[in-house]
Amino acid sequence: MSSSPYETYETYQPYGGATPPYEPQPPSHGSYEPYEPDPYVAQDTYRPAYTYEQEQARAQAAAPTEPRLPRQAPAPDGGRAAARRAARRKKSDHRPEALRRLLPQALVVAFLAGGTSAFVANDKAIQLTVDGKERTLHTFADDVSELLADEGVDVGEHDLVAPAGQTALASGDEVAVRYGRPVQLTLDGQRREVWTTAGTVEGALKQLGVRAEGAYLSASRSKRIARHGLDLDVRTERSVTIMADGRRRTIRTNAASVREAVDEAGISLHGQDTTSVPQDSFPRDGQTITVMRVTGSKEVREEPIPYATERTEDDSLFQGTEVVARAGEPGMKRVTYALRTVNGVKQKPRRVRTEIVREPRTQLVKVGTKAMPTSVAGADSLNWSGLAACESGGRPSATDATGTYGGLYQFDTQTWQSLGGSGRPQDASASEQTYRAKKLYVRRGASPWPHCGPRLHG
Structure with a gap:
């Protein structure tokens, strides 16, 4: 027994020897039991800061102002053994809470492990x-x-x-x-744009299917093709036949023009010599080219220039009558011709120059519009058609062998004009000639026609 008015007891120590820190005991009438850690169970030491502070505040609010000694609280029924059993039940109740707190951490670890596996699996x-x-x-x-x-x-x-x-x-x-590269390709004279993924000229030719054996290339086969492209001229080897001076020559060439191919064949062109195709044209495979030896000269000729005729109406002349007011005169021109002989054969002269020596003079002609009278008193009833048939065969434009007499009734020019006619009688109409013949008969009778005159009464 102690001399103190209060009894003292040893505090309960769990198995293992260490004395836990003192915790205030709640009043006997409360349901709260102090937490005692189980030395055999690993404890979760993680506490969120806000949770720990809240629990401390609740503990202080529930604690008595004056802590009691263990003896002051009435022991539960059964004594110390019963208290130990209650403490073990309390520990069992706290184990699910510890597992609940450990579960999120385990899930995080599992997620990280799975993510790492997926990361490794998707990386290639x-x-x-x-x-x-x-x-x-x-x-x-x-x-x-x-x-x-x-x-x-x-x-x-x-x-x-x-x-x-x-x-x-x-x-x-x-x-x-x-990468594709544009190539401005001129293949045997034909230009076009093509694309290639080859990095060199040789690779591009193979990719494009261009036969490059013996061909002329404007760039070396090993030349790199930049991304912006390349200009490339390719002339493949061709067979060309050249005919010159009676001989045939067939050569293999990649010449760019007919002239180059002729030179390669050892044929020279002189003076006006030329070829059967343009010399700057591209020689095709299998083509035959003929060399033409040309000799030539020039010739100057004087040639007339025909005059024009201008006609104007004249109401003083009978219809059908035309009178030359001014005779036309032909002009003169000097023409230069080129004469060529090709391979010994003369060609048609080619006009190369014309020079006017004299201009032609236009002929002026008056055309009658006056109505022609047909009746002459004392002569209308005669057989004029019979007289015309006898004198000229009925032809208004007839002339004799000497050119002195003309027309239906074989007027001489002087007689014709004395009767009012213009120009030559054979140029007048048949009706005018008959009209003037009637006038002549009234003046002189049938004497102007000594041989055929009797026909007028026949």
Whole structure:
């Protein structure tokens, strides 16, 4: 027994020897039991800051102002053994809470482990070659198009991608990109634009199917083709036959013109010599070219220039009558001709120059519009058609052998004009000639026609 008015007892120690820190005991009438850690169970030491502070505040609010000694609180029924059983039940109740707190941490660890596995599974090692430059890279791209987009490789319609853009990728795959290059190709004189993914002239020729054996190339076969392209002139080897001076020569050539091919055949052109096709044209395979030896000279000739005739109406002349008011005169021109002989054969002269020596003078002609009278008193009833048939065969334009007499009734010019006629009688109309013949009969009777005059009364 102690001399103190209060009894003292040893505090309960869990198995293991360490004395836990003192915790205030709640009043006996409360349901709260102090937490005692189980030395055999690993404890979760994680406490969120706000949760721990809230629990401390609740504990202080529930604690009595003056802490009691263990003895002051009435022991539960059963004594110390019962208290130990209650403490074990309390520990069992706290174990699910500890597991609940450990579960999120375990899930995080599992998620990280799974994510790492997926990361490793999706990563692919790919060998990418862009225009001959190789590099190995790691990518998460699913197909070729996605890989090229991730790497900033732009491709156009003339570029080559192998394998195709929608091809799925796997680790270890190889992807190649060849950029297209424009080539301004002049092939045997024909110019066109083509595209190639080859990096050199030789590769481009093979890709385009151009036969380059023995051909002329404006650039070396090993020349690199830049991205902006290249101008390339290709002349393939052709067989050309040249005929000259009675001989036939067949050569193999990649000449750019007919003249070059003729020179390669050892044939010279002199003076006016030429070829059967233009000398600057492109020689085709299998073509035959004829060399023409040309000799030539010039010849000057004087030639007349016909005059024009201008007609005007004159109401003082009878209809059908034309009178030359001014006779026309032909002009004169001097013409220079080129005379050629090709391979010994004369060609048609070719006019090369014309010079006017004298201009022609226009002929002026008056055309009668006056109505012609047909009646002459005392002569209308005679047989004028019979007289005309006898004198001229009934031809108004007839003339005798000497050219002195003309017309239906064989007037001489002096008699004709004395009767009012103009010009020559044979140029007048038949009606005018008959009219003037009637007038002549009234004056002189049938004497102007001594041989045929009797026909007037027959």
